Amino acid sequence: MENVKNSLKLFVEYLQIEKNYSQYTIVNYVSDIEDFFVFMQEQSLTDLRLITYSDTRLYLTQLHQKNFARKTISRKISSLRSFYRFLNREKLTDENPFSSVSLPKKEHRLPQYLFEEELQLLFEHSDLSAPAGQRNQALLEMLYGTGIRVSELCMIKLSDLDLHIGTVLVNGKGGKQRYVPFGSFAQDAVELYISSGRKTLMEKRKQSENHELLFVNQRGGPLTATGVRHILNELIHKTSLTMKITPHMFRHTFATHLLNQGADMRSVQELLGHAHLSSTQVYTHVSKDHLRKIYMNHHPRA
Structure with missing residues (x-):
């Protein structure tokens, strides 16, 4: 998994230098991507280039089974989609297996406010x-x-x-x-x-x-x-x-x-x-x- 971690390190540098994202935003990206790395280890997947659409569907199913909110699931998938888009750009992967994953519909809650x-x-x-x-x-x-x-x-x-x-x-x-x-x-x-x-x-x-x-x-x-x-x-x-x-x-x-x-x-x-x-x-x-x-x-x- 060493190459996997190095890929994440490069992505973080990209978010810091090119995207100028806040540390808070970067921490969320890293957390989402590292959650996927745990899934990869559980499935004995050691190479980001070998992740298929079927793997992403299985990961999405697991997120639902863990009762994550739809908003949280959308954020995690979006983070991984951006991660793979960067890997494609850097020629570290050939495909983006998350590009076709449909995000769950957002829950329309009225914002809570104080009187x-x-x-x-x-x-x-x-x-x-x-x-x-x-x-x-x-x-x-x-x-x-x-x-x-x-x-x-x-x-x-x-x-x-x-x-x-x-x-x-x-x-x-x-x-x-x-x-x-x-x-x-x-x-x-x-x-x-x-x-x-x-x-x-x-x-x-x-x-x-x-x-x-x-x-x-x-x-x-x-x-x-x-x-x-x-x-x-x-x-x-x-x-x-x-x-x-x-x-x-x-x-x-x-x-x-x-x-x-x-x-x-x-x-x-x-x-x-x-x-x-x-x-x-x-x-x-x-x-x-x-x-x-x-x-x-x-x-x-x-």
Whole structure:
């Protein structure tokens, strides 16, 4: 399997240098491809050039038997298709056995979002007298105030912020950058955190961990996506809310609330950093539900 591993190494270099993909995206590609390598070992397949369409169908069947979500299966097959496309380009294989594999239809789920009353409960439970509480409040306000992804939040540097006009430079997927504005609530929370809480937390860092990232953990090191999820879970436990919460729910909430208040879809698309308008259109279903409730409650002949 040595040649197999070398092929993956070359693919990773291609994703880093030519495609300029984020480390988070590359980790997902590697995970998907290494899962297939495990399957190859189980089937005594040692050469990527010998994989046939029948092998890919068997692998797809196994993924279904393991009860992976359709979205996850689609991502794994798509990763392998891209991997083989690269191998074809480099003349390391002759065929792409995944080119004819049909992806499972996507599940059409409406995005989960928070109501304003639920948000208010979360905003009221950060201890603003403590450094961690100031950080948590700034984190909440930035997630809701900008609609950025958790990976984008964790990459924000102090130099990316313009507190005079209330904007942040966001480093999005595929190395794309965009400026996103934020309001007075987020600005006040971030200014308090930078001037007080962050300084205190940074005093605990190791000398080798000097960095300019905005959000830091309890030891002054970079805050990770896992750390953000842990903070949100801790905050939920302090409230009367019984729901599960994720960083992405704030992104859904940001988009839904903007559309409900009359924002145009193109503007919301630009703020979210969506490459395609279809990615933004999913939020119109939520907005339609909102409009229907208004109609049913207020129209004389509803």
